[in-house]
Amino acid sequence: MSDVNWEDPFCGEGNSCYRIGTDAQGNSYIALVGQEDQYLTDSREALQQMIRDIKAGKADHLL
Template identity: 70%
Template sequence: MPDIVWEDPYCAESSNCFRVGTDAEGNAYIAVAGQEDAYLTDTREALRTLIRDIKAGKADHLL
């Protein structure tokens, strides 16, 4: 398992909390808080793009 440095959990109103993490290799990780052993990983840039798109409302149709 990679050495992941997790940020504090992010929790939206009445929904699941998730955590974002990074490692020394330049990879980014995202997981449901409390389930960090079942994460998704990609580059930091890909995660940054995902977060920007979510904030811009591009994923609202999925909710």
């Protein structure tokens, strides 16, 4: 696996804390805090679109 540069955790209400990261190849990662070895990965563009949708209120139940 490539080295992932993890951002600071994002914690919503309750115990749902996530981390988003990227690698040098342009892949994006999302994982629960403390479980960064069990991540979902996709392209940077896909993760950016997911974040835009969340901010637009289309998928706020994900966070």
